[in-house]
Amino acid sequence: MFKVELLTRDGAAIAFDAEPSENLLAAAERANIYLPSSCREGACGACRVTHASGDIELDAYSSAALSDAERAAGGILLCRAHAHGDVALHAPFDAASIGFAPTPQRRATIVDIGPAGARAMRIVLQYEEDPEFGRAAQFVAGQFGELEIPESGIRRSYSLANAPNWDGKLEFLIRLQPGGAFSTYLRERASIGDALIVHGPKGQFTLDEASLAPRWFVAGGTGLAPALSMLRHMAELADPCPARLFFGVNRVDELFALDALEEIRAALPQLAVTICVWAPETPPETRWRGFAGTPAEALAQSLANASERPDIYVCGPPALITAVETVALAGGAGATYAERFSAA
Numbered sequence: 208m209f210k211v212e213l214l215t216r217d218g219a220a221i222a223f224d225a226e227p228s229e230n231l232l233a234a235a236e237r238a239n240i241y242l243p244s245s246c247r248e249g250a251c252g253a254c255r256v257t258h259a260s261g262d263i264e265l266d267a268y269s270s271a272a273l274s275d276a277e278r279a280a281g282g283i284l285l286c287r288a289h290a291h292g293d294v295a296l297h298a299p300f301d302a303a304s305i306g307f308a309p310t311p312q313r314r315a316t317i318v319d320i321g322p323a324g325a326r327a328m329r330i331v332l333q334y335e336e337d338p339e340f341g342r343a344a345q346f347v348a349g350q351f352g353e354l355e356i357p358e359s360g361i362r363r364s365y366s367l368a369n370a371p372n373w374d375g376k377l378e379f380l381i382r383l384q385p386g387g388a389f390s391t392y393l394r395e396r397a398s399i400g401d402a403l404i405v406h407g408p409k410g411q412f413t414l415d416e417a418s419l420a421p422r423w424f425v426a427g428g429t430g431l432a433p434a435l436s437m438l439r440h441m442a443e444l445a446d447p448c449p450a451r452l453f454f455g456v457n458r459v460d461e462l463f464a465l466d467a468l469e470e471i472r473a474a475l476p477q478l479a480v481t482i483c484v485w486a487p488e489t490p491p492e493t494r495w496r497g498f499a500g501t502p503a504e505a506l507a508q509s510l511a512n513a514s515e516r517p518d519i520y521v522c523g524p525p526a527l528i529t530a531v532e533t534v535a536l537a538g539g540a541g542a543t544y545a546e547r548f549s550a551a
């Protein structure tokens with residue numbers, strides 16, 4: 208048994224013991240310490256921390272979760288790391304992101320389901336009344352939940368698209384992955400009245416309420432979901448912080464949630480929205496007259512003309528995150544907060 212000490216971004220020291228046979232995420236959970244995570248199999252990067260000292264061995268992982276450059280800089284994935292000596296780690300999150308009780312599991316029923324553009328679906332769930340949690344959907348805008356199809360072993364993480372509420376409603380925008388187990392369920396079998404198990408809320412991709420900088424959101428495809436959640440939350444509070452959204456898809460027929468964006472814009476008049484389509488094959492009858500290119504390209508143009516340094520919130524596939532981080536660094540943005548979507 209070895210000692211693991213994790214120092215959070217805000218200076219809290221968290222300690223637990225680990226056997227070489229268990230990964231560090233599991234070892235922490237054995238001590239009732241629930242660290243940020245999502246896929247638990249080295250694919251998403253949600254559990255990435257920095258290795259400061261001690262002997263660590265990593266199981267196989269995806270380079271989308273931990274790039275070679277991040278590994279060279281000391282990055283490790285808690286769900287893939289085993290201690291072979293006493294270990295010190297630095298976390299990129301605050302102590303508030305750590306749970307000291309298991310993540311809630313609640314039953315919910317599908318109350319609405321339908322397409323969201325050509326490559327995604329929108330589902331709305333209603334929490335069942337729970338003796339411990341009541342009915343409310345309590346989470347922080349920007350977090351995600353893991354949806355499990357009961358008795359199937361199929362469990363996937365998806366960001367919430369709506370704001371926290373007392374009615375127990377949860378909205379998700381889910382990209383359909385060819386051959387994906389959850390996608391196949393959604394496409395072929397899911398219907399109103401089905402029960403699902405929701406594990407969550409989870410994640411620390413949330414608004415930095417302490418920052419006074421403008422908030423610029425960059426979303427690729429269904430990466431729009433957490434941006435919608437945060438913007439809806441801002442709209443409910445009539446938050447005056449300047450805000451921009453760059454939302455991108457590959458083709459015009461993949462666009463979705465445009466009505467929702469109009470509603471948010473009516474409630475949050477300072478919000479500027481740039482919709483980006485990268486679509487060389489778009490047929491002439493649907494020719495796109497808006498921004499032609501990726502949201503990272505639109506961001507670069509706007510940053511070049513910005514009078515204040517905005518904070519950037521980016522959510523989407525790993526390639527978009529990397530492109531936006533590069534643009535943000537070159538363009539002199541403030542903090543960059545990222546949530547990567549992995550294919551599942």
Ligand code: FES
Nearest residue numbers: 245247251252286
């Ligand atoms: S939880 Fe460790 S990489 Fe996803």
